Amino acid sequence: MRGDTREIGLFLLLAFGISWAVWVPMALHGAIVRPGTLPTHFGGLLGPCIAGAASTLVCAPRGGHAAWLQRLLRLPQGLRGWLLALTPFLLLAGFAAAAAGLGQTIAADRLRRFSGLPVLPPLALFAVVLLANGYGEEAGWRGYLLPRLQARFGAVSGVLIQAAIWIAWHAPLIWIVATYRAMSPAMLVFGFGLGLVLGGFVLAQVSAASRGSVLAAALWHSGYNFATATDGGVLLQAGVSAIVMAWGALLLLWALLSPAGRRAITVPDFDKRRAAP
Numbered sequence: 085m086r087g088d089t090r091e092i093g094l095f096l097l098l099a100f101g102i103s104w105a106v107w108v109p110m111a112l113h114g115a116i117v118r119p120g121t122l123p124t125h126f127g128g129l130l131g132p133c134i135a136g137a138a139s140t141l142v143c144a145p146r147g148g149h150a151a152w153l154q155r156l157l158r159l160p161q162g163l164r165g166w167l168l169a170l171t172p173f174l175l176l177a178g179f180a181a182a183a184a185g186l187g188q189t190i191a192a193d194r195l196r197r198f199s200g201l202p203v204l205p206p207l208a209l210f211a212v213v214l215l216a217n218g219y220g221e222e223a224g225w226r227g228y229l230l231p232r233l234q235a236r237f238g239a240v241s242g243v244l245i246q247a248a249i250w251i252a253w254h255a256p257l258i259w260i261v262a263t264y265r266a267m268s269p270a271m272l273v274f275g276f277g278l279g280l281v282l283g284g285f286v287l288a289q290v291s292a293a294s295r296g297s298v299l300a301a302a303l304w305h306s307g308y309n310f311a312t313a314t315d316g317g318v319l320l321q322a323g324v325s326a327i328v329m330a331w332g333a334l335l336l337l338w339a340l341l342s343p344a345g346r347r348a349i350t351v352p353d354f355d356k357r358r359a360a361p
Contacts, residue, residue: 086233089144091350092229092233094135094143095135095136095139095228096135096249098138099131100131102108103129103131103253103258105124105128105129106128106131107256107257107260108256109211110123111260116261116265117262118200118258119199119200119256119262120197120198120201121317122202124199125260125261126201126216126217128256129220131220131221132220132221132222132224132253132255133219133223136228137231139228144240148354151163151354152228152354154349155354156189156219156223156298157259158295158299159296159298159300160293160300161293161295161297161300164293168300169299169302170307172306172307172311172328173303175307175323177306179319179320190317194314195310195314195315195316196314198309198313199262199313200261201213202279203231214303216311218301218302219298222291222305223298225250226296226301226351227291227296229246230242230351231351232243234285235250239288239350240346244284245283245348246274247281250280250284251277274334279328282328282329282331282333282336283308283319283332285298285349287301288335288349288351289304289335292347292351294351294354296354297340308324312325330336335349346361
């Protein structure tokens, strides 16, 4: 137990320290992050990944380092795993088709205007977002921290604790990301905050369905942000967010009522010293 506490403490110290070392100076200097242009907050997004790598290097037993690296590269498992990982991209396609049916369009160029990045060629943009935003966060949050929290506190409580930490980690971004700055206090709590809590349950399921695959979670996270962190429009952002929040709420209810629901959100731990209840 004390070993777990030290490992979690080291991870959090590094994740917050690295990310906030980038974001707090930006906030103090009045930097504003907008879609399709610089300055960028992307350097800070790498904090959880670096923290997970460093904590694994320092704390994992023999074989743990290779197991964590295998988790980073593991493909989504089976048709269900791929469908879960790619759901945000499928939602994007669905909203685009619905808009076209109504005589409207979701311009592809607007989806290239990603928060904190200049407009890049599509493949380059996808690669940057997947590596820095997807892997940058998920290698730490779902790839390292969540399995430890679930092993110690249980499936549901582990996700809730991780979500609270995730919200706190985002705090400096409220002052530097234009989208967050425009939110009212109520929207920050019930839109942004609740969205992270319920999104945490979805990401837990996505990762668990593929035996802890970080790639699966990174693909989902990247796709979700292409829908919500670009210039795709309010209807796209609100629609995808609402679907994900409803999905997360149903997972939470299922997990509270059923052992099968708890198993569906339990991310396996690469460190075999622990086993989630």
